[in-house]
Structure formats: structure tokens, C-alpha cells
Amino acid sequence: xxxxxxxxxxxxxxxxxxxxxxxxxxxxxxxxxxxxxxxxxxxxxxxxxxxxxxxxxxxxxxxxxxxxxxxxxxxxxxxxxxxxxxxxxxxxxxxxxxxxxxxxxxxxxxxxxxxxxxxxxxxxxxxxxxxxxxxxxxxxxxxxxxxxxxxx
Numbered sequence: 001x002x003x004x005x006x007x008x009x010x011x012x013x014x015x016x017x018x019x020x021x022x023x024x025x026x027x028x029x030x031x032x033x034x035x036x037x038x039x040x041x042x043x044x045x046x047x048x049x050x051x052x053x054x055x056x057x058x059x060x061x062x063x064x065x066x067x068x069x070x071x072x073x074x075x076x077x078x079x080x081x082x083x084x085x086x087x088x089x090x091x092x093x094x095x096x097x098x099x100x101x102x103x104x105x106x107x108x109x110x111x112x113x114x115x116x117x118x119x120x121x122x123x124x125x126x127x128x129x130x131x132x133x134x135x136x137x138x139x140x141x142x143x144x145x146x147x148x149x150x151x152x
Contacts, residue, residue: 002108002110002111003108003109003110003111003116004108004109005106005107005108006036006037006039006041006107006108006109006115007041007042007043007106007107008043008105008106008107009043009044009046009103009104009105009106011044011045012043012103012104012105012120012122013105014125014130014133015124015125015130016101016103016120016122016123016124016125017122017123017124017125017129018103018105018120018121018122019094019100019120019121019122019123020094020120020121021105021118021119021120021121022083022087022091022118022119022120022121023116023117023118024055024081024082024083024116024117024118024119025081025082025083025114025115025116025117026057026079026080026081026082026115026116026117027079027080027081027082028062028079028115029071029073030071031064031065031068031071031072031073032062032065032073033115034065034067034068035062035063035064035065035068036062036107036109036115037109038065038066040062040063040064040065041060041061041062041063041107042060042061042062042063043060043104043105043106043107044061045059046058046059046060046061046103046104047059047101047102047103047104048081048102048103048104048119049102050088050091050092050095050102053088053092054080055080055081055082055083055088055091055102056078056079056080056081057078057079057081057104057117057119058078059076060076060079060104060107061075061076062075062079063075081117081119091121094121095121100121100122100123101121101122101123101124102119102120102121102122103119103120103122104117104118104119105118105119105120106118
């Protein structure tokens with residue numbers, strides 16, 4: 001990722017193993033990009049799907065722009081993602097053959113002013129995997145706390 005982070009999907013990191021990540025462009029209207037630059041986007045519960053050879057992201061909420069009046073679009077409308085054909089073919093194969101899913105991870109603005117969405121090919125975690133992650137995070141937190149106490 002390069003640029004200003006707008007939205008991060010923390011729940012996806014908790015629920016999935018990321019196998020491969022891609023950077024995709026997004027087809028947006030004028031008021032949508034203005035709203036994103038103002039920080040009005042949310043990736044919670046969003047997912048991507050391939051329909052008729054095109055990649056679309058669903059349930060990505062871009063709040064209506066304050067000064068957009070009648071030019072605002074539906075905040076939950078499906079948005080088309082832009083990838084190279086080779087990457088799209090690779091994603092199609094992974095999703096259809098291996099039963100993986102495509103999950104939006106981060107939304108950010110590049111230094112050139114373009115909105116980009118980082119997507120990942122992901123495999124769902126089981127309950128015991130989530131418990132292992134929580135235990136590892138707690139252990140790391142305890143170690144850091146002990147080092148901080150020793151330093152004082």
C-alpha cells in the first residue's frame with residue numbers, strides 16, 4: 001500500500017487467511033471519490049465476486065457526499081474493480097477450483113489522487129485458528145508489557 005489509508009477491514013484479517021493480495025482500481029462517480037477523500041467509506045461486511053468476467057465489490061459503503069445533492073449515488077451500489085486480464089484469470093481459477101473467496105482488505109488514495117482497493121484471495125479460518133491468533137496476540141502483549149516494566 002502506498003498513500004493515505006481511508007478504510008481498513010480488520011474483521012477480514014480476523015476471519016480469513018490471506019493467500020495473495022492484489023491492488024485494484026475502482027470505477028467511481030464524482031461525488032463518490034469526493035466522499036472517499038473526506039473519509040466516508042466503510043469496508044465492513046464487503047466482498048468481491050466475479051460476474052461475467054468482471055470483478056465487482058458488494059456491500060462497500062461510500063456515504064453520500066455532503067454537497068453532492070442530486071448527484072449522489074446509492075451508497076451500497078456494486079462497484080466495478082479494475083484488474084489486468086492475467087490477474088483476473090488467476091483470481092477466477094482460484095475462486096472456482098479451490099473454493100477460496102475474494103475479500104477487500106484496504107481502501108486508500110495514491111499520491112496521484114486515485115482510489116485503490118487492496119483485495120486478497122482468502123481462505124476462511126476455523127474457530128481454533130482464531131483462538132490461536134488471539135493467544136499469540138495476548139502472549140506478545142504480555143511480553144511487551146514485561147519489557148516495559150523492566151525498563152522502568
